[in-house]
Amino acid sequence: MTDTLNTVDDTPITAQAFVPGHITGVFRIFDEKKNPLECGSTGAGFSVEIGTLTTVSAIQSESLEITTIYNDEYIDANVTKTVVRRLVEEYERQFKVTVTHKSSLPSGVGFGASGAGALGTALALGHILDSTMSDTHAAGYAHCAEIENRTGLGDVIAQTLGGIEVRIRPGGPGVGKVMNIPDSESLTVVLAGAPGLKTQDILTNPQSRTRINAVGDNLVEQIIESPSLDTFISCSREFTKAIGLYTERVNAALQDLDDSGLNQSSMVMLGDSVFCFCNEEQSEQAVGILTKYWNISQVQVTSISKAGGRLISW
Numbered sequence: 001m002t003d004t005l006n007t008v009d010d011t012p013i014t015a016q017a018f019v020p021g022h023i024t025g026v027f028r029i030f031d032e033k034k035n036p037l038e039c040g041s042t043g044a045g046f047s048v049e050i051g052t053l054t055t056v057s058a059i060q061s062e063s064l065e066i067t068t069i070y071n072d073e074y075i076d077a078n079v080t081k082t083v084v085r086r087l088v089e090e091y092e093r094q095f096k097v098t099v100t101h102k103s104s105l106p107s108g109v110g111f112g113a114s115g116a117g118a119l120g121t122a123l124a125l126g127h128i129l130d131s132t133m134s135d136t137h138a139a140g141y142a143h144c145a146e147i148e149n150r151t152g153l154g155d156v157i158a159q160t161l162g163g164i165e166v167r168i169r170p171g172g173p174g175v176g177k178v179m180n181i182p183d184s185e186s187l188t189v190v191l192a193g194a195p196g197l198k199t200q201d202i203l204t205n206p207q208s209r210t211r212i213n214a215v216g217d218n219l220v221e222q223i224i225e226s227p228s229l230d231t232f233i234s235c236s237r238e239f240t241k242a243i244g245l246y247t248e249r250v251n252a253a254l255q256d257l258d259d260s261g262l263n264q265s266s267m268v269m270l271g272d273s274v275f276c277f278c279n280e281e282q283s284e285q286a287v288g289i290l291t292k293y294w295n296i297s298q299v300q301v302t303s304i305s306k307a308g309g310r311l312i313s314w
Contacts, residue, residue: 012059012098017123019309020051020162021105021302022112022155023191024269025236026223028216029153029209030170036144040170041153042220044181044232045269047162047305048189050104052113053312054120058128061096064088069100070107070117077101079114082145083121091129099125104300109193110271115155118142119309127314135160136173139309143172150200162308164232166223181227183304188283192290192299193273196247202270208245215242229264229277236266247272249293256289 027043066084068077077099084097099121105113119142126138139160146152154167157176169177202208219235240246240254246267253274257265262285265276276286283301290299 010059012057013128014055014057015124015127015311015314016053016055017120017309017311018051018053019116019120019123019159020047020049020112020305020307021116022047022159023110023275024154024158025232025266025275026216026219026239027154027167027269028213028220029203031147031153031203036147037140037172037175038170039147039153040143040157040167040172040176042167042170043154043216044164044166044220044223044235045154045158046164046183046189047159047308048111048191048302049305050111050300050302051305052101052103052105052116052120054117054124055100055102056121056124056128057098057100058095058125061094064094065096067098069098071101071103077117079118079145079149079151080121082148083118083141084125086141086144087122087125087129093129097125106193106195106298108195108198108271110197110199110268110273111191111193112152112155112159114149114151115142115146115159116309118145119156119159123309123311124314127311131314135310139173147172150203152199153203160308162305164229164304166220166227168224179227181229181232183229186279187304188278188280189302189304190276190278190283190286190290190299191268191273191302192253192294193268193271194294194298196272197245197270199270202245208243211243215239233264233266233277239269240267245270250274253290253293256292257286260285260289262286262289
């Protein structure tokens with residue numbers, strides 16, 4: 001561990017990172033280990049081009065002060081603050097830190113907003129504290145913050161990679177194992193989502209956990225054995241039906257998409273939300289269907305992000 005931070009007078013040091021959103025279609029919980037880096041999930045999902053731009057500004061101070069801003073609103077972002085505290089503690093420094101998130105990802109709908117904010121914070125602040133810090137090491141702080149706050153299990157490790165992924169071995173970056181599923185260059189993703197399912201509540205509910213793990217084990221294994229987009233979609237849909245967490249509008253929207261031939265779709269885990277893969281010509285039709293169930297502001301058209309989270313300025 002090398003502290004390479006040098007501040008001049010009262011000039012803050014700033015770094016920026018961008019992290020794509022992430023959608024999970026199927027998963028299995030592994031969070032019994034004491035070390036949060038060994039906790040996480042197996043499962044499958046994909047990263048999307050819409051995401052979060054995080055700017056971190058730090059200046060030495062007599063005590064730690066953390067300010068978090070999300071889309072111009074001051075918020076109490078517990079996951080982001082956990083990342084900051086853990087990094088600062090490791091380097092035994094005191095700072096006034098301002099973290100500003102500019103995001104296309106709504107919170108609480110299953111699009112990986114907390115993971116994106118945590119990973120962006122870790123990459124940017126990690127670089128400010130130690131310019132030699134690896135992305136994997138920095139990402140570990142983000143993963144642990146998600147585990148500690150029970151806001152996610154596998155988003156961060158997936159968001160470090162990008163693409164459509166299968167999480168083969170649970171754990172954070174450097175511990176878990178992930179592989180990519182090939183996808184078409186012309187794939188369009190239509191997302192619709194609203195708050196409704198709280199990840200923390202589901203991850204701490206014994207009945208939900210048992211049902212998720214009983215179903216998820218077999219389906220994740222199927223995707224590992226046959227890693228294709230079609231297998232991912234079919235297993236995600238089977239997972240959705242089996243765990244029974246879908247809302248009425250998710251169920252109705254998926255049926256409507258199926259009836260229109262847009263059957264490469266499923267529920268977003270975990271949210272009152274759906275995703276639909278289609279080509280560019282079909283995206284208008286998909287949006288038309290989904291806006292029958294969600295407000296137009298809750299529907300987004302994007303694509304698969306081939307790249308994971310990364311520093312963009314420092």
